[in-house]
Amino acid sequence: MKIISPAYSYDKQKVKYTANRQTEPTIARLINNALGNAKTVLNVGAGTGSYEPTDRNVTAVEPSEVMRAQRPTENVPAIAAYADNLPFEDNSFDASMAILTIHHWPDIKKGLLELKRVTKNTVVIMTFDPETVGRFWLADYCPEMVKVDNARFPEIDLITNTLGGKSKVVPVPIPKDCIDGFNEAFYARPEAFLEESVRRSQSFWDFLPREAEDKAVSLLKADLDSGKWDKLYGSHRDQSEFHGALRIVVSQK
Numbered sequence: 548m549k550i551i552s553p554a555y556s557y558d559k560q561k562v563k564y565t566a567n568r569q570t571e572p573t574i575a576r577l578i579n580n581a582l583g584n585a586k587t588v589l590n591v592g593a594g595t596g597s598y599e600p601t602d603r604n605v606t607a608v609e610p611s612e613v614m615r616a617q618r619p620t621e622n623v624p625a626i627a628a629y630a631d632n633l634p635f636e637d638n639s640f641d642a643s644m645a646i647l648t649i650h651h652w653p654d655i656k657k658g659l660l661e662l663k664r665v666t667k668n669t670v671v672i673m674t675f676d677p678e679t680v681g682r683f684w685l686a687d688y689c690p691e692m693v694k695v696d697n698a699r700f701p702e703i704d705l706i707t708n709t710l711g712g713k714s715k716v717v718p719v720p721i722p723k724d725c726i727d728g729f730n731e732a733f734y735a736r737p738e739a740f741l742e743e744s745v746r747r748s749q750s751f752w753d754f755l756p757r758e759a760e761d762k763a764v765s766l767l768k769a770d771l772d773s774g775k776w777d778k779l780y781g782s783h784r785d786q787s788e789f790h791g792a793l794r795i796v797v798s799q800k
């Protein structure tokens with residue numbers, strides 16, 4: 548399969564990110580715990596400010612103008628910069644965080660080394676484990692999703708080896724009513740994928756040829772209409788949480 552473009556641009560997105568992507572409180576608690584007792588925190592690829600702690604001194608870095616403009620006024624304004632060239636001195640922050648962003652970085656290793664350089668103690672990364680992305684039922688409708696995500700998400704070992712130090716990998720359970728609309732968030736709400744605005748808030752679709760997306764959506768719609776989806780995967784509707792590919796990697800220097 549041909550992956551359409553090497554990069555995804557949040558500046559070209561017409562859909563308001565926060566319409567479908569908000570801070571999920573259960574995930575925010577895990578991130579907050581991972582940050583430990585850090586007083587100063589750098590958030591790289593900060594987007595619209597989801598998961599940014601409110602009780603610490605935060606510095607945010609976000610290259611997309613469109614994303615920076617959507618940050619609520621209670622969040623600090625984000626600095627326009629890229630992960631692989633952070634405009635800070637060594638050891639400037641107690642902790643740093645990069646949430647659902649590293650797969651967008653053109654040089655992931657360089658970006659991770661930059662995070663390590665500017666951080667005194669703890670680096671927190673939230674990402675998807677490419678080895679398990681295929682567990683989600685959506686892969687049966689859109690096998691291309693697995694190919695795209697395998698190509699984009701780095702292996703967890705690459706992250707821990709690059710950051711070095713003592714690392715911990717925490718699987719993140721996704722609640723049934725998750726309000727951060729990445730793809731696994733809708734494991735119990737398959738009808739959501741029929742909505743264009745939901746898909747446009749999930750970057751992997753934009754790496755597929757439009758025909759592959761249309762095919763996945765019409766197969767899913769047909770199975771929902773006929774009851775086949777519920778026969779095959781309906782138990783997900785009652786599952787209070789989903790253990791998919793979402794991971795938090797915590798590295799202590």
Ligand SMILES: C[S@@+](CC[C@H](N)C(=O)[O-])C[C@H]1O[C@@H](n2cnc3c(N)ncnc32)[C@H](O)[C@@H]1O
Binds near residue numbers: 645
């Ligand atoms: C899926 S959003 C996540 C935003 C936010 N961290 C969150 O959890 O809601 C990915 C973000 O990574 C940013 N990004 C893309 N390339 C980047 C780079 N090279 N360095 C830093 N951030 C980047 C995008 O602009 C976008 O805001």
